[in-house]
Amino acid sequence: MDWINLILIPAIKSVILVVVLLTGFAYLTWVERKLIGRFQQRIGPNRAWKFGLGHPIADALKMIFKEETIPNYTDKILFALGPGLALAPSLLIFAVIPVGPTLRMFGKDIPFVVADVNIGLLWVLAVGGIGTYGTVLGGWASNNKYSLLGALRTSAQMLSYELPMGILIIALLLTTALGTADGSGTLNLVEIVRMDRPWWLWAWIWLAFPLYFICMLAETGRKPFDFPETENELVAGYQTEYGSIKFALYYMTEYLHVLGASGVAVSVFFGGWRGPFVEQFPGLGLLYFTIKLLAMVFLFIWASASVPRPRYDQLLKFCWTFLFPAALIYMAITAVGVVLL
Amino acid sequence: MFLFIVFALIAIVAGLGVILSRKPVYSALFLLVNFATLAALYIMLQAQFLAAVQIIVYAGAIVVLILFVIMLIGGGELRDIRDPNKTLLRRLTAPRVTGAVLALLLLAAIGYGLITGTLNSASGSAAAFNNGSVQAIASVLYTDYVLPFELASVLLLVGMIGAVVLAKNE
Amino acid sequence: MSYVNEVFRGAVAIAQAFGVTLKALLSSPLTVEYPEQPAAVYPRFRARHELRRYENGLERCIGCMLCEAACPTGAIHVEAAENDPEHPTSPGERYAKVYDVNLMRCVFCGDCETACPVEAVVLGHDFELAVYNRAGLLLQKEQLLNPKAPNVVVRAE
Ligand code: SF4
Ligand code: SF4
Numbered sequence: 001m002d003w004i005n006l007i008l009i010p011a012i013k014s015v016i017l018v019v020v021l022l023t024g025f026a027y028l029t030w031v032e033r034k035l036i037g038r039f040q041q042r043i044g045p046n047r048a049w050k051f052g053l054g055h056p057i058a059d060a061l062k063m064i065f066k067e068e069t070i071p072n073y074t075d076k077i078l079f080a081l082g083p084g085l086a087l088a089p090s091l092l093i094f095a096v097i098p099v100g101p102t103l104r105m106f107g108k109d110i111p112f113v114v115a116d117v118n119i120g121l122l123w124v125l126a127v128g129g130i131g132t133y134g135t136v137l138g139g140w141a142s143n144n145k146y147s148l149l150g151a152l153r154t155s156a157q158m159l160s161y162e163l164p165m166g167i168l169i170i171a172l173l174l175t176t177a178l179g180t181a182d183g184s185g186t187l188n189l190v191e192i193v194r195m196d197r198p199w200w201l202w203a204w205i206w207l208a209f210p211l212y213f214i215c216m217l218a219e220t221g222r223k224p225f226d227f228p229e230t231e232n233e234l235v236a237g238y239q240t241e242y243g244s245i246k247f248a249l250y251y252m253t254e255y256l257h258v259l260g261a262s263g264v265a266v267s268v269f270f271g272g273w274r275g276p277f278v279e280q281f282p283g284l285g286l287l288y289f290t291i292k293l294l295a296m297v298f299l300f301i302w303a304s305a306s307v308p309r310p311r312y313d314q315l316l317k318f319c320w321t322f323l324f325p326a327a328l329i330y331m332a333i334t335a336v337g338v339v340l341l
Numbered sequence: 342m343f344l345f346i347v348f349a350l351i352a353i354v355a356g357l358g359v360i361l362s363r364k365p366v367y368s369a370l371f372l373l374v375n376f377a378t379l380a381a382l383y384i385m386l387q388a389q390f391l392a393a394v395q396i397i398v399y400a401g402a403i404v405v406l407i408l409f410v411i412m413l414i415g416g417g418e419l420r421d422i423r424d425p426n427k428t429l430l431r432r433l434t435a436p437r438v439t440g441a442v443l444a445l446l447l448l449a450a451i452g453y454g455l456i457t458g459t460l461n462s463a464s465g466s467a468a469a470f471n472n473g474s475v476q477a478i479a480s481v482l483y484t485d486y487v488l489p490f491e492l493a494s495v496l497l498l499v500g501m502i503g504a505v506v507l508a509k510n511e
Numbered sequence: 512m513s514y515v516n517e518v519f520r521g522a523v524a525i526a527q528a529f530g531v532t533l534k535a536l537l538s539s540p541l542t543v544e545y546p547e548q549p550a551a552v553y554p555r556f557r558a559r560h561e562l563r564r565y566e567n568g569l570e571r572c573i574g575c576m577l578c579e580a581a582c583p584t585g586a587i588h589v590e591a592a593e594n595d596p597e598h599p600t601s602p603g604e605r606y607a608k609v610y611d612v613n614l615m616r617c618v619f620c621g622d623c624e625t626a627c628p629v630e631a632v633v634l635g636h637d638f639e640l641a642v643y644n645r646a647g648l649l650l651q652k653e654q655l656l657n658p659k660a661p662n663v664v665v666r667a668e
Contacts, residue, residue: 035536037540038536038540039535039536040535041535041538041539041541041542042540042541042542043540043542046544075364075366078366078370118389118475119389119390119393119475122390122394122397125393125397125401126393126396126400126401127396129396129397129400129402129405130396130400132401132405133373133405133408136408136409136412137366137370137408140366140408140412148412151412152409152412152413155405155406155408155409155412156409158405159402159405159406159409162401162402187475302529302532303529305532306525306528306529306531306532307525307528322518
């Protein structure tokens with residue numbers, strides 16, 4: 001019965017994950033609009049159904065039934081490929097994020113992660129890097145100056161912020177050497193979540209969180225760093241020419257990036273599904289993970305409501321003159337500390 | 342073996358696409374496909390770490406940079422620069438000769454590896470790398486291959502300094 | 512040192528920004544849920560016209576056409592007729608047989624109500640003027656005499 005373990009269970013888990021993510025995306029838009037509304041002392045969407053809960057469904061229907069246009073003089077192949085290329089990696093990130101502990105179900109030990117691979121965090125970085133292509137290609141294929149500028153901005157921004165982000169992740173990986181038995185560290189997100197760390201190590205890790213959070217905002221292209229689609233300079237950036245379901249795919253990607261980045265951050269910085277009594281009732285892990293994830297998403301929305309968008313050159317300057325050196329210093333101190341301990 | 346053939350074919354087709362497509366953007370994308378198949382081949386060799394790094398570095402950074410440059414200078418269709426009046430011999434300019442010689446050298450090296458069997462025997466040693474784990478690669482990289490490793494870093498440093506000098510020169 | 516100072520000041524400023532939004536989040540929204548809740552208008556707000564009556568039911572308008580003359584956009588059209596002495600429509604000699612207001616032309620300047628000698632035409636508070644066809648914007652005398660929600664404002668000037 002090898003195929004059950006090898007194919008069936010991961011397939012079921014993937015399907016559940018995708019369904020949950022896509023519903024989650026729809027209601028994330030609702031949560032964001034509601035929260036942004038309250039941040040601005042408005043009520044937010046409340047027309048469709050109780051508390052406006054019908055808005056995501058209405059939006060989806062509207063998107064689906066709109067006419068799908070491909071403008072003339074675009075690169076037709078890449079224009080159609082763009083949204084798909086953007087969406088797929090944002091879903092793939094979740095493959096390595098453990099959303100709960102291992103549960104015993106149907107007489108089998110089922111870990112709450114799709115792929116328990118030993119390069120977990122590298123997978124996140126790799127898939128995150130590929131996610132740029134959808135935006136860049138879509139923007140270029142649109143044959144529109146605004147879209148092209150959006151695409152160019154995306155590539156420069158992603159490349160720049162990937163560096164401090166990667167360095168911070170390396171620093172955090174160095175700290176895992178203190179947690180494993182043989183002192184060699186791990187890349188596996190499942191093990192990183194499981195790891196028991198003393199309080200001072202947690203404090204040191206949390207010190208890096210503000211920097212990491214800024215990188216996350218830039219990497220997901222969220223406000224205040226939404227330069228790929230700055231509406232008051234570039235109309236809608238890379239998605240100017242997109243409409244209907246293709247636009248919806250880009251829209252989805254943005255929110256899935258938020259969810260994915262939050263999931264990774266929760267796993268790396270805040271112990272993923274861990275919490276009190278989780279050893280006795282493994283089901284609680286799922287709850288804790290959801291709560292932490294929502295808290296992280298709240299932070300994203302809070303930031304987008306609070307901080308205005310800087311200028312583009314300020315964004316890059318900030319990355320190279322502050323974030324990058326700061327991350328390097330953090331990594332150096334961590335490395336020295338890990339070697340000494 | 343079946344998977345290998347599939348991926349190898351994709352890699353070859355993508356490689357041909359890189360040099361044959363008329364639009365630079367498509368070339369860059371074919372290059373991306375090529376790198377992706379290489380990563381798949383690494384995974385088939387149990388070298389997951391290498392595969393991930395291949396994707397992060399090449400797909401995540403280098404091809405994005407290439408695309409960035411192509412878009413900055415405009416990614417329109419390339420003109421056919423062949424001059425139909427020139428004979429084959431006169432079209433052999435210096436860069437083309439260099440390219441041809443390098444290609445022949447590469448072919449010769451691969452052929453040598455195939456004939457002497459060095460290429461074939463290398464495939465069996467995945468277990469020696471502890472299934473391509475990070476620890477195994479790290480220890481090999483910092484003991485046996487420390488000199489090439491450091492040389493590569495010096496090379497990169499030189500490139501970086503060169504870039505800074507070029508950018509500074511107004 | 513100044514660099515560190517700058518970084519620190521920036522961090523404090525951003526923290527303050529987060530504080531401001533948090534305070535807004537915790538306070539209740541200022542939204543007026545308009546179609547459900549009535550939207551407040553200022554007392555001297557000028558919207559749709561109304562024609563007033565006296566307490567005894569007689570129409571105030573005496574068909575003098577001063578409003579038609581005063582209107583800068585020609586939005587008002589009045590046709591006067593003699594009152595039937597037995598059953599007068601208005602206390603004066605004449606009354607308005609036809610009184611039309613074209614809301615597509617009206618600019619709500621209020622000149623008509625200033626011009627009216629008997630304070631018959633006034634601009635009320637009913638601003639919900641959206642209709643599905645143009646005919647709905649041509650108000651006739653019956654509509655003007657029977658507003659949705661009578662709201663008589665007689666302005667001092
Ligand atoms: S408000 Fe002004 S524009 Fe409107 S009907 Fe009266 S006088 Fe004419
Ligand atoms: S509304 Fe006033 S101004 Fe106009 S016709 Fe009647 S009485 Fe005269």
